[in-house]
Amino acid sequence: MTTPRYRGRFAPSPTGPLHFGSLVTALASYLEARAHQGDWLVRIEDLDPLREPPEATDQILASLEAHGLIADEPIRFQSRRHPAYQSAIEQLLASGHAYRCACSRKQLKANDGRHPAHCRDTTAVPRHIRHAIRFKLEDESSHWQDQLLGPQRQTVNAELDDPVLLRKEGFFAYQLAVVVDDIDQGISDVVRGSDLLDMTAQQQQIYRALGAQPPAWLHIPVILNEQGQKLSKQTHAPALDNNRAAGNLAEALQALGQNPPGHLAAAGVDAVLEWAMSHWRRRAIHLTSG
Numbered sequence: 277m278t279t280p281r282y283r284g285r286f287a288p289s290p291t292g293p294l295h296f297g298s299l300v301t302a303l304a305s306y307l308e309a310r311a312h313q314g315d316w317l318v319r320i321e322d323l324d325p326l327r328e329p330p331e332a333t334d335q336i337l338a339s340l341e342a343h344g345l346i347a348d349e350p351i352r353f354q355s356r357r358h359p360a361y362q363s364a365i366e367q368l369l370a371s372g373h374a375y376r377c378a379c380s381r382k383q384l385k386a387n388d389g390r391h392p393a394h395c396r397d398t399t400a401v402p403r404h405i406r407h408a409i410r411f412k413l414e415d416e417s418s419h420w421q422d423q424l425l426g427p428q429r430q431t432v433n434a435e436l437d438d439p440v441l442l443r444k445e446g447f448f449a450y451q452l453a454v455v456v457d458d459i460d461q462g463i464s465d466v467v468r469g470s471d472l473l474d475m476t477a478q479q480q481q482i483y484r485a486l487g488a489q490p491p492a493w494l495h496i497p498v499i500l501n502e503q504g505q506k507l508s509k510q511t512h513a514p515a516l517d518n519n520r521a522a523g524n525l526a527e528a529l530q531a532l533g534q535n536p537p538g539h540l541a542a543a544g545v546d547a548v549l550e551w552a553m554s555h556w557r558r559r560a561i562h563l564t565s566g
Contacts, residue, residue, distance in 0.1 A: 282314025283464045286345075287454065289321045290332035293515035294339040297469070297499035300528045304496050305467035306345050307556045314464075318347040319457060322355040323448055335515070342518035343525055344545040352461070354453050361448040364456045364486060365409055365441055373485040374441060378407040389436040396435060409442040411451070411482055418477035423494040424561055425470070430477035439478055455479055459488045470495040496561055499531060522548050533560035 286302045288294065294302075309316035318340065320333055337351065368374035377395040384391065396412055416432040441452040458466070473495045483490040501513070516524055525548040526541040534555060540548055 280464050281462075282309060282312035283317065283462050284309040284314060284467060285317040285319055285458075285461065285463055286340075287319040287321050287457075288336055289323075289450075290328045290336055292329065292332055293335040295513035295515060296524065296528070296531075297513060299339075299343065299516060299524060300499055300531050301467065301469055301496065302340065302345055303343075303525065303528045303552070304494075304532055304561070307552055308465065308467050308494065308558065310553045311556050311558075312465075315348045316345075317349050317352070317461060317463070318345075319352040319461075320354065321450065321453065322353055323450065323453055325355075339516050339518055342545075343516075343521045344549050352457065354448075354457065357453065357457065358448065360460065361442075361453055361456055364452060368411065368441070368485060369409070371485065372412065374409055374411050376407045377410045377438075377440075378405050391435065396438075406444055408440050408444045410438040411441055411478070411485070413438050413478060413481055416477065416481070418480060420476070420480070420490075420493065422473075423465075423492055424558065425473075425495055425563070428473070428476070428493075430474070432477050432481065437478060439475070439482075451475065451479065451482065455482045455486065455488075458491060459483065459486060463491050465492045465494065467494045467496065469498045471498050494558070496532070497563060521545050525549065525552070533557075533562045535560075 284305050286305045288298055288302075306316050318337075320336070322328055322333060333353075340346070365374060369376075375396050377391065377393075379391050379393055379395060395407075395410070413432050413434045415434045418428075418430045418432055420428050422428050439451040440449045442448055457463075476493060476495075480490040522543070522545045523541040525545065526536050529536045529548070529552055534552065534557065536548070536551060536555075540551055
């Protein structure tokens, strides 16, 4: 039996320019793909126009190019994929894996996460009432092997943990779109930040409900600021300076435990990436980061 070709991806949300934490994730996913002689894709998860400055996507793509992180296939934009997501929702509704939910967050909180309108009965919410669509999780003790963190176990609670697939405002949710696109693009391996670890078991159920095997997972530590917060737009992480791309890459390699030589950044982007590809050691990644 032949091993499926490695296909990885970097999938940022364009809520702002690329920052150092995002660069670390992008570089790790890129190097994993190169280490396996595989493909590396870039997907822009532009699902929420209310949170996305119009210039952010171009800023992200410019930063990736400046740092030599070039996708092997054309960039995918989730904003152009609405028909595929709608089709997946219809499939999940038809198979009983999703349901319409008219409950507000306040109602769910007041009811300890249970649906006072019994929304999991798919006939309970008439179509004309404003509603979200949620995935119908099954109770599960989920086990899988993370490629960095080792054996993982998560408890999935039906109803209490049911993720939104389509928001009441009409926006498709991350939990749906990421799975639909990973399946469509044949993604075999996902490298992402450990802040997304807790949703893995839920996502695996969505993969299976759509008739696909989940990818292999590799969760890397998130980069923290001096206050111990994850670098993000919300914590005012500064944008990458594209004029010092080689230095940024060398610092990202250091954050990933790769210990590049001190003089490497002066050699330029191509030299940094060439060194990184020939010296990449997944197991050198520190399990905590700062």
